[in-house]
Amino acid sequence: MAAEAIKESMEAGVPLPENIQKLVNFMEDTGGDLNDYVKLNQDYAELDNQDLLHEYYKNTKPHLNAEEINFLMEDQFSFDEDVDDDREIRRKKLALKEQVASAKTHLEETKSKYYADLKSGSKLTSEQQDAINFYSKSKEIAEYEKKANSTFLNKTNTFFGDKFKGFEYNVGDKNYRLNVNDVDKVKKTQSDINNFIGKFLDENRQIKDEAGYHKSLYTAMNSDTVAKYFYEQGKADALKQSVASSKNISMDPRQALTDNVDTGGIKVRVLGETSNDFKFKIKNKK
Numbered sequence: 001m002a003a004e005a006i007k008e009s010m011e012a013g014v015p016l017p018e019n020i021q022k023l024v025n026f027m028e029d030t031g032g033d034l035n036d037y038v039k040l041n042q043d044y045a046e047l048d049n050q051d052l053l054h055e056y057y058k059n060t061k062p063h064l065n066a067e068e069i070n071f072l073m074e075d076q077f078s079f080d081e082d083v084d085d086d087r088e089i090r091r092k093k094l095a096l097k098e099q100v101a102s103a104k105t106h107l108e109e110t111k112s113k114y115y116a117d118l119k120s121g122s123k124l125t126s127e128q129q130d131a132i133n134f135y136s137k138s139k140e141i142a143e144y145e146k147k148a149n150s151t152f153l154n155k156t157n158t159f160f161g162d163k164f165k166g167f168e169y170n171v172g173d174k175n176y177r178l179n180v181n182d183v184d185k186v187k188k189t190q191s192d193i194n195n196f197i198g199k200f201l202d203e204n205r206q207i208k209d210e211a212g213y214h215k216s217l218y219t220a221m222n223s224d225t226v227a228k229y230f231y232e233q234g235k236a237d238a239l240k241q242s243v244a245s246s247k248n249i250s251m252d253p254r255q256a257l258t259d260n261v262d263t264g265g266i267k268v269r270v271l272g273e274t275s276n277d278f279k280f281k282i283k284n285k286k
Helices: 002-012 018-030 034-039 049-060 066-077 086-114 126-159 183-190 194-200 210-221 223-247
Strands: 167-171 174-178 260-262 266-271 279-284
Touching (some): 049 066, 066 086, 126 183, 167 223, 183 194, 194 210
Antiparallel strands (some): 260 266
16 A cells, blocks of 8 residues: 555655655645646646646745736736737736646646556555555644644743742652752753663663563652651651660660679678578778
């Protein structure tokens, strides 16, 4: 199919068949549409001078409307045999003849340039019609994408303007702001979504890190939820640490009852192993 041929050509640079390529060239060079292209396929010899010139001026002066073209033709070539002298009449007839010759040459050259292997009276084949429809749709999509990209970049520049102070996260009933050190770098990186996707693709544009891709995408789509989780987790960890520090219980074994205790002025020695045979001696320090 012609549409498939154009798509392949756009994606891989494969040359188009000559007849389809000429359709594309006509639309790109002249800005014309399908109707303009079909009009090329006519026998200009069958047109009278007025119709021929009108078609010529439409082709070469697209900025003029029908009324302006008629005025131009009347001003340049019309005459009144009862009023104008012979020399003026002859001059305008000669000018008309020259302009008609130029018009025929131009229209035939245009027809030859863009209309390949189509005979007078023939119509576009279904393949050519598909090609034109596909190409027109592709141009329409390209224009839409260009406009959408321009809008996105304008809004991005505005967002990262002087009023940008960082990214805000909603955590329950509180808002937290994450400051950005290099705003220009972040703006440049995030202006093209391919910078994000490309991190997870190999040289053949096939995914190589599906876990990382889905984790990053989930985090991006649920940023406040993720922020809240780590906020709550941080509070829980801090509470555990605080409780453990406040208890501060020593698990070292107590000293045996037979240990010596030095009170400073008096030296005490505990005798016995249990409370039943508990005894002590007091000895003054000298």
